[in-house]
Structure formats: C-alpha cells, structure tokens
Amino acid sequence: MQDNEGRTALHEAADAGHYNMINSLVSKDVVARQDSYGRTALHWAVNNGHELAAKTLLEHMTADQVMIPDKLSQTDLHRAAQFGFETIVSRIQETLPETT
Secondary structure, three states: OOOOOOOOHHHHHHHHOOHHHHHHHOOOOOOOOOOOOOOOHHHHHHHOOOHHHHHHHHOOOOHHHHOOOOOOOOOHHHHHHHHOOHHHHHHHHHHOOOOO
C-alpha cells in the first residue's frame, strides 16, 4: 500500500528512523521500491541521518539497489557525503564492490 506520494510503510519507518519496524517490514519486494521522488526507504533514512535505520536497510540490499538514483540523480552515497554522515558513507561503501 502506498500514499499519494508513492511512499510505503517502509519509507515512513525509514524516514522516522524506526529500525525495529524496518526489520518487520523489509522484504526483497519492497526494499528498493521508489516513491514519486524516486527515493527508496534508504534515501529517507540517509536524508535524516538515521544510522541504525540505514544499517538495517543496507543488510537487505544489493549494491545495485543501494546505487539507485532519485529524480535529482543523487544516490544514497551522494546524500550521505553531502550531509556529512561519515558512518553512513562508510556503511554504504562496505556494501559496494571494490573497484580497481
């Protein structure tokens, strides 16, 4: 179920930082679902600096899902770096494959 902005209960839980609720709601089917702004639940957790919520979501996401850009072409890594959330940047980088 989605609201008029395409947000699911998972988006709302991530936006509020409710990592326990995220554990109850997260599944492969919804973890990368985008709202009308192109944002996943991880985008909302990152935007608000919710480290535990972001960590919980990252445990259920593939690297490709983590790198989904929003409608402004920003990924979660961009946003975390932009806002200075160093711990979240590190967690996102741990999820991504190493490049040489």
